[in-house]
Amino acid sequence: MENNWDIVNVLRYARHDWLNKIQLIKGNLSLNRLERAQDIIDEIVMEAQQEAKLSNLQLPHFAALLLVTNWQNYYFRLEYEVLGDIHSVKMNDNELTEWTSSFFDFLNTCIEAFQENHLSISILPEENGVKFFFDFTGSIQKREELERFIKESNQEIMLKELTEEELSFELQWGNT
Amino acid sequence: MENNWDIVNVLRYARHDWLNKIQLIKGNLSLNRLERAQDIIDEIVMEAQQEAKLSNLQLPHFAALLLVTNWQNYYFRLEYEVLGDIHSVKMNDNELTEWTSSFFDFLNTCIEAFQENHLSISILPEENGVKFFFDFTGSIQKREELERFIKESNQEIMLKELTEEELSFELQWGNT
Numbered sequence: 397m398e399n400n401w402d403i404v405n406v407l408r409y410a411r412h413d414w415l416n417k418i419q420l421i422k423g424n425l426s427l428n429r430l431e432r433a434q435d436i437i438d439e440i441v442m443e444a445q446q447e448a449k450l451s452n453l454q455l456p457h458f459a460a461l462l463l464v465t466n467w468q469n470y471y472f473r474l475e476y477e478v479l480g481d482i483h484s485v486k487m488n489d490n491e492l493t494e495w496t497s498s499f500f501d502f503l504n505t506c507i508e509a510f511q512e513n514h515l516s517i518s519i520l521p522e523e524n525g526v527k528f529f530f531d532f533t534g535s536i537q538k539r540e541e542l543e544r545f546i547k548e549s550n551q552e553i554m555l556k557e558l559t560e561e562e563l564s565f566e567l568q569w570g571n572t
Numbered sequence: 573m574e575n576n577w578d579i580v581n582v583l584r585y586a587r588h589d590w591l592n593k594i595q596l597i598k599g600n601l602s603l604n605r606l607e608r609a610q611d612i613i614d615e616i617v618m619e620a621q622q623e624a625k626l627s628n629l630q631l632p633h634f635a636a637l638l639l640v641t642n643w644q645n646y647y648f649r650l651e652y653e654v655l656g657d658i659h660s661v662k663m664n665d666n667e668l669t670e671w672t673s674s675f676f677d678f679l680n681t682c683i684e685a686f687q688e689n690h691l692s693i694s695i696l697p698e699e700n701g702v703k704f705f706f707d708f709t710g711s712i713q714k715r716e717e718l719e720r721f722i723k724e725s726n727q728e729i730m731l732k733e734l735t736e737e738e739l740s741f742e743l744q745w746g747n748t
Binding site: 401402403404406407408410411414415417418421422425426430433434437440441444447448451456459460463464 | 577594601617
């Protein structure tokens with residue numbers, strides 16, 4: 397999926413997300429739910445820390461892809477986290493981004509629209525590469541096609557689970 | 573001034589700004605200053621509305637310039653507001669952006685670093701163009717050079733005030 401990600405547009409989407417968060421705080425404060433408001437703030441800060449970790453991995457295209465994915469009209473919602481203590485990695489950013497982008501596009505054609513579809517990616521940088529844990533929960537309509545896509549990918553993928561409600565696999569990506 | 577304004581970088585700066593605001597809310601909540609926290613939220617929402625109005629003017633380069641100005645290392649802090657009810661304008665975005673950018677750069681060489689330097693721009697779209705009200709307060713060191721820059725600009729500028737602490741002028745920019 398493509399979009400015009402100029403400065404004005406990127407900031408427009410980001411502003412929209414942040415304002416939603418601010419409204420959530422505001423709503424809870426106006427109901428005098430101080431504790432809930434504080435919990436929301438803590439969640440926001442943690443989410444921002446994950447964004448910062450992702451942005452610091454030295455994978456600008458991959459990070460950009462993940463940062464804008466929820467602003468595209470995919471039928472799933474993306475979450476991600478960066479695990480471990482290694483802060484920057486050396487790998488082919490373009491290839492990784494291309495593969496991930498094509499996976500998002502293909503996944504989108506295999507799932508049912510307007511369902512609770514969630515994709516979570518955990519990123520574990522290691523000495524000699526990065527392990528990615530992909531976990532999708534939602535409504536999968538084209539299981540066989542999805543299996544074929546994953547098996548035919550020229551990548552080191554270990555499929556762990558594929559049902560009508562779940563897809564889970566590990567992807568190992570080596571350093572350049 | 574130039575910078576690498578890719579998606580990751582733009583969002584990095586925006587995240588930093590938003591987190592500062594969130595921390596301000598958090599700080600006030602932890603001191604049980606509920607009312608102050610709510611006021612801050614209202615200010616944040618109003619500021620975001622100005623950003624949105626600026627972004628909708630159909631001047632993508634000019635809007636982008638203003639949106640990133642405070643992320644550059646200028647010696648002044650920029651504020652802006654969009655007045656009136658006209659929501660989009662038709663003018664030469666590139667020329668306007670170029671002039672404004674060169675003014676920012678030149679102003680920066682004429683003021684004292686690390687002082688309370690503030691530049692405020694009010695933008696008033698009208699039927700046949702846009703009126704810009706520039707107001708600077710702070711410490712101006714090179715008054716004559718600044719006056720010359722403004723008088724020699726090929727633009728419709730009405731200088732209203734120029735002292736050691738203040739510069740104020742109106743700029744009229746016609747539609748294309």
